[in-house]
Amino acid sequence: MNKSLLLTGAMAFGLALPSLAQQPVQVKYANTITAEDLKERLTYLASDEMKGRDTGSEEQKVAAKYLADFYKKIGLTAPVDGSYLQPVDLVSASFGEISLKVGNNKLVNNTDFVFTGDGNMKKAAKTELVFLGLVTDENLAKVDVKDKLVGIWAVGVRSNDLVMKVMEAGAAGIVIVSMEGQANFDRIAGRYQSLAGKGRVGFDKPVEQRPIFMVSSDKMAELFNTPVEELKEAAKTNPQSIKAQKATYQIEKKVEPIESSNVMGYLEGTDKKDELIVISSHYDHVGVSSTGEIFNGADDDGSGTVSVTEIAEAFAMAAKDGIKPRRSILFINVTGEEKGLLGSEFYSENPIFPLDKTVVNFNIDMVGRIDYEYEKEKNQDFVYVIGSEMLSTDLKKILEYNNITYSNLILDYRYDAPDDPNRFYYRSDHYNFAKHNIPVAFFFNGVHDDYHQVTDTVDKIEFPLMEKRSRLIFYTVWDIANRENKPRVDGTNTRTDR
Template sequence: MNKSLFLTGALALGLSLPSMAQTPVQVKYANTITAEDLTKNLTYLASDEMKGRDTGSEEQKIAAEYISNFYKNLGLTGPVNGSYLQKVDLVSTSFDEVNLKIGKNKLVNNEDFVFIGDGDMKKAAKSELVFLGLVSDENLAKVDVKDKLVGIWAVGVRSNDLVTKVMEAGAAGIVIVSMEGQANFDRIANRYKTLAGKGRIGFAKEVEQKPIFMVSSDKMGELFDTPVEELKEAAKSIPETIKSQKASYQIKKKVEEVESSNILAFLEGTDKKDEIVVISSHYDHVGVSSTGEVFNGADDDGSGTVSVMEIAEAFATAAKDGIKPRRSILFLNVTGEEKGLLGSEYYSEHPIFPLENTVVDINIDMVGRIDYEYQDAENKDFVYVIGSEMLSTDLKKILEYNNITYSDLILDYRYDAEDDPNRFYYRSDHYNFAKHNIPVAFFFNGVHDDYHQVTDTVDKIEFPLMAKRAKLIFYTAWDLANRENRIRVDGTNTRTDR
């Protein structure tokens, strides 16, 4: 990008930019963000002793205490009635017994199928498995789904709405194919098997009799005794040609309370202190495997957590020197992201500071590694930024100005695409701010072989690159906190439904 043209354009758009005649004061404080400090904090939080910081675990609580004490030592305020912890009441739901039999085939949970629904049954239900294929009004007119288990084909599309439509048509339950290829299904099944016995963490809710079983495309073909390609063709417009099968199933559910907390640290601003800039990450991860291997979560999201801590230290150091931000800053480390963005959802529904006063959320989730796209690139100084221009035309411009002025990273926006098959926009905590029309920028390094594996360890983190990314976020946050006018919310959130 041509720097002079960008600056001219930015000035023409009315973005107030600092004088370049002398080194801006924020450079001094950005330089307190170091690879050495990031290494120190991450080495502790992502150590084997922390056992993967699983939501609700003792180790997660130890991590919360460590982070809270860090903020306390910086002189930041605990804004939850004097505390740094916002309690988040969760439950662990486990399904002690999930049985599914189709014809003479007794299927094995987390091998032949994955249970992704809800239910609690005293005795087994007997039914039929019918094939609907694609969920369309035409197919629903051809197949009687009432009180049946219904096989649906939902490859490459969002399945939630489809499941709802079929259940509303009277189905007793769903057997769904959402991806092709046995290997893809096996990866998910293995993850469910690893987490078996821990229970699903979430908010308490009434039991829904909503049995939903996910199977591979190959298994669906096997259940209907039909080759997969033939089943795919029938799915389009002739589902009635596929013979139904006898079925029975039973689900037994157990619910236990889980205590967890978001971590909040507050730096009050000066003349615009009622306006809040949020800098967020999630600090817990997924614990240990069924065989005792630790999911250290160094990149996901130890990297984001220690980046927030270092950025907080830079702001706190400036404040001790008498240079406080005009707007207030909330450093927010949330719980339960891996379980469904739970902590950020809880904060957005129970905010400590009014959401209407929240100017922006800068979310940091995985900023310590180099992904597949850049692993062979000559220039690896990159970061993905997601969502920065959806709700505010100012935010992306401010980010890019600070990048070309101070950081010179490659800002990659490819995952902003509305048809991004990875759906990264929906998969981290910024989402729960954006759905309330608060501008967001999500900083991310992309995925790699160690993503959600026990091999996501500290020794693989690119600390100098992580420090560069954290400095860019600091510069951007400094700008957002100190400019005369809060950024405009002049865009439209077109992605309100996960």
């Protein structure tokens, strides 16, 4: 709208235009969230000096101290018995010799197959590789899987459930095709190869003798001496027609403890201080490749982490001015997201504040870029919002109200679809709050060519857009922190089944 016409019309009718002093007070503090500040902090966290902030690395510890010092500087409370760090007990499991031989075909790790399971064996096991194909009760009745390696076809479905079903039927291990085409498999194998020699980070658990070898569809066909299309057809109802092959395999494993921490700053509320809002990101990434290339992780999730710090600073400034939120707010940067949502899982199992008093979790993971879907759009002021009405019909309405009032972003909900093949709802840290029936909203910019690549660097970040996204989250948190009633937990589609 033409500003001069608006001014003339207002004067003619004796109407006063809103002044800055008449704007809602939160606008003043939202305006402290700036592209310049975001860029300054991200330039440090995603620098080569930080070497990709791999979980448990010395550089991740430096990043943790940087974040803790920041929360202390802006006046937030250290909520973990006087510390800003919540130690997370993790281990690194490294696999030495992983061998797989089928017939006369000796397969090469991270080239012919990718090992995704668990196990530790003093000597090689000899068995048969049998073909099951699709994991159905009918096929399991036709194929004897007990103590065998079992070839399964799991393209386009949830393979974890299928693996468990086959293992519970007595299988010794799995050889799985989860995607079609050699090129797709080679990309996965290439990533595993680039990280070769680095241990798998996780919680300390007893070893499970559950070897799982992922192969391409072409390689599976080669192992069974059967063309791909014929193998796919047999996978449906006639798996017993595929001849079993002799197989030998061995896995060697070593486990070592590693130190890592969640980082958090706390702002206590006023009359509703027992109720808590959690704003989260993960500050780890995947470190350095076996050839020395740095995965800077600027978007994933340096962008979310510095967004959390900017939102925290805006609330801290308001608090110093005597404007504290009614509800308390926990700002948390979690560890181990890249290794399986470990830090947020640890917090949800060892909460600093009661989960039944946690009102909502806003999770910020990758908010600095423009994805494939919007790269050619004229209006690129968008953000994907995931899960905002899964558990609370109020939460999405509150978010949309604040967007219309202050931000005017495109809120894209396409990944809320129950049949979304990407399953983003399960793939970031909000999930560990949602599974405890805490309403969540996950803010995300979608996938781009630099996702999990060494090219995810600061120079690619869209800082003005990142500023808009961060301000929207700030406005929505401010609203929920100060309104009389918290969002109701009344959603009918919890989708907390992984």
